[in-house]
Amino acid sequence: MANSKYEYVRNFERDEILLPNTWIVVRIDGRGFHKLSSYYGFRKPNDPRALRLMNRAATHVVLAIPEITIAYGVSDEYSFVLQRDTTLFDRRKDKIVTTVVSSFTAAYVFEWNECFPQEAATGSQAEGTTLNTEMLPTFDGRAVCYPSWENLRDYLSWRQVDCHINNLYNTTFWALVQQGGMTQTAAEEHLKGTVSSDKNEILWSRFGVNYNNEPEMYRKGSVVFREYALEDEASTGKDGKEGMAADDPGVGTATSDPISKRQADKIRKARRKAKVVTEHIDIIRDEFWVQRPWLRSGKP
Ligand code: DGT
Ligand code: MG
Ligand code: MG
Ligand code: MG
Ligand code: MG
Numbered sequence: 074m075a076n077s078k079y080e081y082v083r084n085f086e087r088d089e090i091l092l093p094n095t096w097i098v099v100r101i102d103g104r105g106f107h108k109l110s111s112y113y114g115f116r117k118p119n120d121p122r123a124l125r126l127m128n129r130a131a132t133h134v135v136l137a138i139p140e141i142t143i144a145y146g147v148s149d150e151y152s153f154v155l156q157r158d159t160t161l162f163d164r165r166k167d168k169i170v171t172t173v174v175s176s177f178t179a180a181y182v183f184e185w186n187e188c189f190p191q192e193a194a195t196g197s198q199a200e201g202t203t204l205n206t207e208m209l210p211t212f213d214g215r216a217v218c219y220p221s222w223e224n225l226r227d228y229l230s231w232r233q234v235d236c237h238i239n240n241l242y243n244t245t246f247w248a249l250v251q252q253g254g255m256t257q258t259a260a261e262e263h264l265k266g267t268v269s270s271d272k273n274e275i276l277w278s279r280f281g282v283n284y285n286n287e288p289e290m291y292r293k294g295s296v297v298f299r300e301y302a303l304e305d306e307a308s309t310g311k312d313g314k315e316g317m318a319a320d321d322p323g324v325g326t327a328t329s330d331p332i333s334k335r336q337a338d339k340i341r342k343a344r345r346k347a348k349v350v351t352e353h354i355d356i357i358r359d360e361f362w363v364q365r366p367w368l369r370s371g372k373p
Contacts, residue, residue, distance in 0.1 A: 103149030118243035133180035147294035156371030174214035289353035
């Protein structure tokens, strides 16, 4: 590499290295999606096309970065979890965050037409879903390190509880407005001080809506993760949720012992082969995790 007298400016660059031996979570969030969702006419409170688009973009990211074991999405945000012992980009924070954000954004834009097919209708309806430069979707991103499995689980539970609370509120709010004919101000007033059971009751008694029958994608958010065929995983047991539920989720699979290069290559290859799936399930309770020990150990 040629040296020049200008090269010293490199010394001004500073890399922030994310704490070793911690789970790295990169959370991306749509910028100004309040405005963007109304500009493109997203359905309220949930637009399945928009949520599907988020899930497809997240799947691209998970496929492109094998070190990501699981991702959780709700509304205009997605959290990507990198395995604890990842050495991706030498754990350089900027490089990791910007790569995740730009990969997500590129995929989001690329898949837009797939998820918002051009409507046959002409006029405002068709215009509403055509992506244009007046309102390009962009995302911000941040990385946070979680030093214990419990902290990581609590982080993900926090996001899923948030999904539940917001969705119950939004579902009730928009029922009052759209079906109950209330103004938005009146609906907001009406819901002030109500707890979950009050909202469930409003939905049921006034609109005949059983909240528990609302789509799982709305109530639980979306989980994108690598699902392995368990045939050569003697330790995980291939059958029966019941048989596994009794296991201690804390069994010591999350070792941080260094692994050989050969082992690491094998794991990388297995990850690339794994099926990346999207589900709308409970990730707060232990069951999901007990059934998928590789999500904790990072080792398929
Ligand atoms: P930010 O993140 O500070 O740049 O600002 P926003 O506007 O993105 O705010 P945020 O992220 O707190 O809230 C997400 C917004 O996205 C919220 O206004 C609702 C909207 N949104 C997300 N998913 C849907 C959807 O499926 N349908 C509709 N109608 N709106 C949605
Ligand atoms: Mg925000
Ligand atoms: Mg946002
Ligand atoms: Mg948001
Ligand atoms: Mg370069």
